[in-house]
Amino acid sequence: MEGVEKRNPGQDEFVQAVREVSQDIFSWIQDKREYHEAEILRRIAEPDQIISFRVCWEDDDHNIRVERGWRVQNNNAIGPYKGGLRFHPSVTESVLKFLAFEQTFKNSLTGLPLGGGKGGSNFNPHGKSDREVMRFCQSFMTELYRHIGPNVDVPAGDIGVGSREIGYLFGQYKRLTNRWEGVLTGKANEYGGSPMRVEATGYGAVHFLEHVLKRKNEGIEGKSVIISGAGNVALHAAEKLIDLGAKVLTLSDSDGFVHDPDGIDEEKLDWIKTLKIQKRGRISEYAEEYSGVEFHEDGEPWGVDADIAMPCATQNEIGKDEAKQLVENDVLAVVEGANMPTTAEAVEVLREAKVTLAPGKAANAGGVAVSGLEMSQNSERISWQREKLEDMLANLMEDIHDKCVEHGDTENDHVDYVKGANIAGFKKVADAMLAFGVM
Ligand SMILES: NC(=O)C1=CN([C@@H]2O[C@H](COP(=O)(O)OP(=O)(O)OC[C@H]3O[C@@H](n4cnc5c(N)ncnc54)[C@H](OP(=O)(O)O)[C@@H]3O)[C@@H](O)[C@H]2O)C=CC1
Numbered sequence: 001m002e003g004v005e006k007r008n009p010g011q012d013e014f015v016q017a018v019r020e021v022s023q024d025i026f027s028w029i030q031d032k033r034e035y036h037e038a039e040i041l042r043r044i045a046e047p048d049q050i051i052s053f054r055v056c057w058e059d060d061d062h063n064i065r066v067e068r069g070w071r072v073q074n075n076n077a078i079g080p081y082k083g084g085l086r087f088h089p090s091v092t093e094s095v096l097k098f099l100a101f102e103q104t105f106k107n108s109l110t111g112l113p114l115g116g117g118k119g120g121s122n123f124n125p126h127g128k129s130d131r132e133v134m135r136f137c138q139s140f141m142t143e144l145y146r147h148i149g150p151n152v153d154v155p156a157g158d159i160g161v162g163s164r165e166i167g168y169l170f171g172q173y174k175r176l177t178n179r180w181e182g183v184l185t186g187k188a189n190e191y192g193g194s195p196m197r198v199e200a201t202g203y204g205a206v207h208f209l210e211h212v213l214k215r216k217n218e219g220i221e222g223k224s225v226i227i228s229g230a231g232n233v234a235l236h237a238a239e240k241l242i243d244l245g246a247k248v249l250t251l252s253d254s255d256g257f258v259h260d261p262d263g264i265d266e267e268k269l270d271w272i273k274t275l276k277i278q279k280r281g282r283i284s285e286y287a288e289e290y291s292g293v294e295f296h297e298d299g300e301p302w303g304v305d306a307d308i309a310m311p312c313a314t315q316n317e318i319g320k321d322e323a324k325q326l327v328e329n330d331v332l333a334v335v336e337g338a339n340m341p342t343t344a345e346a347v348e349v350l351r352e353a354k355v356t357l358a359p360g361k362a363a364n365a366g367g368v369a370v371s372g373l374e375m376s377q378n379s380e381r382i383s384w385q386r387e388k389l390e391d392m393l394a395n396l397m398e399d400i401h402d403k404c405v406e407h408g409d410t411e412n413d414h415v416d417y418v419k420g421a422n423i424a425g426f427k428k429v430a431d432a433m434l435a436f437g438v439m
């Protein structure tokens with residue numbers, strides 16, 4: 001780890017992600033000489049390549065704006081680079097390197113032939129007009145298009161990149177190359193998108209939770225759940241939970257969180273979806289619309305008493321103190337819809353207290369899995385029915401859950417899902433790299 005820190009100065013998120021995976025892998029590979037001799041761990045922690053570029057665009061007042069763009073192509077041992085694009089002011093090379101590193105293991109866990117990558121920009125879509133977002137996306141793709149392709153690297157959405165942005169990006173790729181091909185996933189159904197991709201990450205995380213609870217002889221019905229975020233992952237996790245009879249108490253955005261002690265029901269969730277997806281409004285407006293709902297400005301929901309916690313906003317949103325609150329409240333499980341939402345110290349607190357922690361690389365893998373299925377549909381020039389994809393997603397999540405159980409030590413029936421996901425994800429990539437020799 002000293003070498004990783006030295007080679008990546010100031011890249012705290014990346015070092016955090018490598019440390020978290022390495023802790024589990026070190027002990028597992030101790031007696032496996034082939035991985036040591038081939039320096040597999042060190043090679044996996046060095047991205048294949050990082051492309052960085054300037055993105056210039058013109059705002060509605062005719063000012064020239066300059067942003068940074070990146071694509072981190074982390075590892076393509078088991079398939080073309082695959083992973084989302086994030087547009088958010090907090091995006092740095094370190095953030096994208098950690099996300100691409102995590103994505104490599106996540107994609108391996110899906111069992112599909114997908115390598116790991118991630119990209120994005122510090123561009124902030126909040127408060128921008130549709131035309132401004134369009135001009136930015138077109139400029140971003142004008143720089144990116146020569147580095148991607150359906151067999152090379154297939155980006156998708158992430159924070160700040162939803163179906164509107166994917167439309168603009170795909171349109172520009174098609175215009176520049178004169179080719180219609182499955183170069184992006186998360187496309188709308190009208191032009192080659194897959195049914196269920198929008199719902200897949202949130203629904204998949206809830207499927208994962210179902211399996212975690214099943215091992216404890218428990219079910220989702222009647223459980224209270226605190227969720228952070230009010231974006232794609234949070235809203236679809238809430239939707240599936242409500243469908244299965246859980247009581248969803250909270251949602252949040254970067255302004256604070258709402259707490260609805262009666263629980264968010266189907267009708268209220270529809271209202272929130274219109275607010276967040278169509279009107280691009282703030283979650284505080286929910287508390288203005290419905291009586292009995294509290295809005296906590298700048299706060300996070302982790303102190304609200306509940307059975308389950310699902311962080312679905314961003315990285316490092318649960319720190320040591322929040323983890324202690326969750327332990328005090330006897331939370332049964334923390335299921336990560338977001339990528340690395342739990343700090344290293346918080347993971348330690350939860351691990352010590354034997355609170356089940358389902359890591360993002362396993363629990364939120366449903367999104368990229370359905371992206372993989374979108375790629376298959378595009379290659380075959382067909383579109384599968386929603387029901388078939390729903391079944392496939394449920395089966396994939398069960399399979400990922402079982403791989404975590406297989407490799408996560410079970411002690412008094414307690415599964416270390418973090419360890420299980422790290423080892424199962426690593427093994428497939430490492431074995432492929434061994435097969436290729438030194439490169
Ligand atoms: N979309 C997908 O398919 C997948 C997403 N993920 C992960 O899930 C998480 C959420 O992604 P997604 O739902 O797609 O993104 P969205 O952009 O749709 O939503 C993000 C939500 O999180 C909030 N948020 C973002 N950054 C912060 C922050 N720094 N502090 C507080 N709140 C914040 C946003 O609030 P605001 O609007 O105020 O910014 C918004 O409510 C990310 O970690 C992402 O990497 C993982 C797998 C797949």
Ligand SMILES: O=C(O)CCC(=O)C(=O)O
Nearest residue numbers: 083084156158367368371
């Ligand atoms: O669907 C995809 O390709 C990527 C999803 C993603 O970015 C993620 O899993 O974090």
